[in-house]
Amino acid sequence: MSVRIGVEATGGEAAGPAPPSLLRRLTARPELGPFLLLVAELAVFGAINPQFLSPQNIGNVLTFTVELGLIALPMTLLMTSGEFDLSVGSVFGFSAVLMWTLFNTEVLSLPAAFLVALLVAAAIGLANGLFVTKLKIPSFLVTLGMLLVVRGTALFITDGFPQRTWKSSGEWIATVLVGDFYIGPLRVYMSLFWFVLAALLLGYVLTQTKAGNWIQASGGNPAAARARGVDVERTKIALFMLTSVMAALAGIISSIRTSAANPNSGMGYELEVIAMVVIGGTALMGGRGTIIGTVLGVFILRTMRNGIVLIGVPGLAYNIFIGAIILGMMSLHSWLDRRHQAGG
Amino acid sequence: MAEPLVRMERISKSYGSVQALKDVTFTVAEREIVGLLGDNGAGKSTLIKILSGAVPASSGEIWFRGRKLEIRGTQDAIAAGIETIYQDSALVPQLSIARNLFLGREPLTGPAFLNRMDKATMNRVAGELLARVGITKRIPPTTPISSLSGGERQSVAIARAMYFDSDLIILDEPTNNLGVAETQGVLRFVRNARDSGHSCIFIAHNIHHVFQVVDRIVVLRRGEVVADAIDPKRTSIEEVERVITGLDEEAAA
Numbered sequence: 202m203s204v205r206i207g208v209e210a211t212g213g214e215a216a217g218p219a220p221p222s223l224l225r226r227l228t229a230r231p232e233l234g235p236f237l238l239l240v241a242e243l244a245v246f247g248a249i250n251p252q253f254l255s256p257q258n259i260g261n262v263l264t265f266t267v268e269l270g271l272i273a274l275p276m277t278l279l280m281t282s283g284e285f286d287l288s289v290g291s292v293f294g295f296s297a298v299l300m301w302t303l304f305n306t307e308v309l310s311l312p313a314a315f316l317v318a319l320l321v322a323a324a325i326g327l328a329n330g331l332f333v334t335k336l337k338i339p340s341f342l343v344t345l346g347m348l349l350v351v352r353g354t355a356l357f358i359t360d361g362f363p364q365r366t367w368k369s370s371g372e373w374i375a376t377v378l379v380g381d382f383y384i385g386p387l388r389v390y391m392s393l394f395w396f397v398l399a400a401l402l403l404g405y406v407l408t409q410t411k412a413g414n415w416i417q418a419s420g421g422n423p424a425a426a427r428a429r430g431v432d433v434e435r436t437k438i439a440l441f442m443l444t445s446v447m448a449a450l451a452g453i454i455s456s457i458r459t460s461a462a463n464p465n466s467g468m469g470y471e472l473e474v475i476a477m478v479v480i481g482g483t484a485l486m487g488g489r490g491t492i493i494g495t496v497l498g499v500f501i502l503r504t505m506r507n508g509i510v511l512i513g514v515p516g517l518a519y520n521i522f523i524g525a526i527i528l529g530m531m532s533l534h535s536w537l538d539r540r541h542q543a544g545g
Numbered sequence: 546m547a548e549p550l551v552r553m554e555r556i557s558k559s560y561g562s563v564q565a566l567k568d569v570t571f572t573v574a575e576r577e578i579v580g581l582l583g584d585n586g587a588g589k590s591t592l593i594k595i596l597s598g599a600v601p602a603s604s605g606e607i608w609f610r611g612r613k614l615e616i617r618g619t620q621d622a623i624a625a626g627i628e629t630i631y632q633d634s635a636l637v638p639q640l641s642i643a644r645n646l647f648l649g650r651e652p653l654t655g656p657a658f659l660n661r662m663d664k665a666t667m668n669r670v671a672g673e674l675l676a677r678v679g680i681t682k683r684i685p686p687t688t689p690i691s692s693l694s695g696g697e698r699q700s701v702a703i704a705r706a707m708y709f710d711s712d713l714i715i716l717d718e719p720t721n722n723l724g725v726a727e728t729q730g731v732l733r734f735v736r737n738a739r740d741s742g743h744s745c746i747f748i749a750h751n752i753h754h755v756f757q758v759v760d761r762i763v764v765l766r767r768g769e770v771v772a773d774a775i776d777p778k779r780t781s782i783e784e785v786e787r788v789i790t791g792l793d794e795e796a797a798a
Contacts, residue, residue: 406660409661409662409664410659410660410661410662411651411653411660411661411662412660413662414640414644414647414648414651414662415648417637417639417640417644418637418640418648420639421637421638421639421640422635422636422637422638424635425635425636425637425648426637426648426649427619428597428599428619428629428631428635429619429623429635429648429649429650430618430619430620430623430649430650431648431649484639488637488638488639489639
């Protein structure tokens with residue numbers, strides 16, 4: 202490739218504006234607002250109840266947070282591509298039920314049942330993707346339908362009863378997925394390691410790779426992306442599959458840790474996960490996404506849930522705070538967007 | 546007569562019961578700038594979309610450098626050396642200038658499995674190209690497209706066609722919404738493109754812009770070619786306008 206055509210400058214403005222200052226670049230980042238909010242939460246809750254920052258409480262918060270985080274990370278990529286998935290909560294519940302049913306009925310070993318559960322989740326994601334891209338049905342409707350199908354299947358095959366999971370002890374796969382160890386007084390599960398790994402990997406994909414460029418283009422202007430030869434449909438299908446598989450992984454990890462595979466578990470997680478992603482600064486309509494923002498969003502919501510209980514606010518009031526955070530953060534992101542586009 | 550660079554032969558296109566193109570034959574020679582004119586709904590955009598792979602023709606053949614070309618999608622057209630600059634620039638507003646420039650053909654660095662974009666090269670080339678297409682204002686190549694003016698966006702689209710060195714560059718309304726200096730930049734680009742061996746199809750509502758750069762004018766009316774060898778040096782703008790609107794036929798009748 203070479204530049205062959207020479208074109209002279211047309212004589213526009215000779216001197217341009219100075220490069221933006223550090224402060225200005227910082228305020229243009231969508232992650233700044235969520236970061237400050239998380240710091241504020243930690244400061245306020247820590248000041249009111251010192252137990253909040255105890256190793257035991259931090260360990261507790263981390264344990265469940267990373268399980269939801271494992272779904273929020275691929276959801277960030279999916280939403281950046283202009284789609285979202287409401288079926289993740291039901292896949293979370295269904296996959297664990299499927300794996301334990303296959304294992305308990307002695308049809309398969311635990312590692313084989315684990316693999317089958319992930320493959321079925323991938324097939325669910327593939328179905329979501331095909332409905333959205335080939336039949337041009339909005340992802341809201343497709344994944345809402347899939348949510349009901351998957352949840353219904355989980356309830357049907359279990360008669361609504363939880364599956365036994367106590368036989369997992371001693372299985373190497375259970376140790377790899379969710380084995381625990383201590384760092385000083387802090388009890389940490391292996392799921393934290395998987396979450397960090399997934400965040401690093403997907404952050405790299407979104408910001409550094411050609412695939413990341415295609416994901417952002419698919420959400421930002423699909424027609425333009427197609428005109429440049431980007432396979433928008435395949436990109437979206439791959440992301441639906443990834444999201445579903447990660448939701449299954451999170452559900453399986455959770456079932457092993459809690460020793461329960463309940464067909465109803467994961468109910469409502471889809472909205473909490475989407476809230477985590479948008480709070481972090483990813484655009485609901487696609488084109489812009491941030492993994493760092495999502496990690497912050499995940500911690501903002503889970504810290505809030507934990508913190509308000511520790512400072513004595515009734516747990517039932519949790520949704521009021523979450524709703525307020527979503528509205529506040531959305532206003533901030535929208536204001537930053539307009540300011541940025543106006544060049545201000 | 547020498548083989549034309551591109552020859553679209555007996556192209557027809559129907560959208561349901563609406564016939565957008567009827568047996569259109571259209572050629573562009575090597576190093577030729579063809580102005581494609583016609584009123585709204587004349588079929589210009591449909592013809593261009595077929596050539597750029599955005600929509601398939603209902604019937605007809607496309608020959609490129611004497612070889613029959615099967616265009617099943619935009620990727621086929623791009624691979625053959627046909628670059629289209631659309632009216633709306635076809636850019637992704639959230640992506641940076643450099644990322645837009647290389648979208649679909651991102652250079653990679655490091656081992657292939659890492660799929661890692663060569664951002665240093667992308668930013669360096671984007672910076673150089675921006676200066677060449679006339680954006681002399683200091684705009685970093687990492688700036689998102691959404692922060693640019695209409696003219697600057699068009700310049701980015703042009704920079705893309707320049708860099709990938711396409712044989713045929715289709716400019717669909719490239720001077721729309723542009724200021725005087727930016728329009729002159731586009732016209733200069735088209736002339737330079739021809740001088741360095743490229744061919745162009747130039748579509749514009751402003752006939753004055755077309756007259757400034759093209760070698761030949763083709764006029765479409767209601768999906769058919771009504772004139773395909775108008776020499777802008779020997780024809781007045783008013784005469785071309787009469788062909789576009791059909792007043793010439795009414796006068797002859």
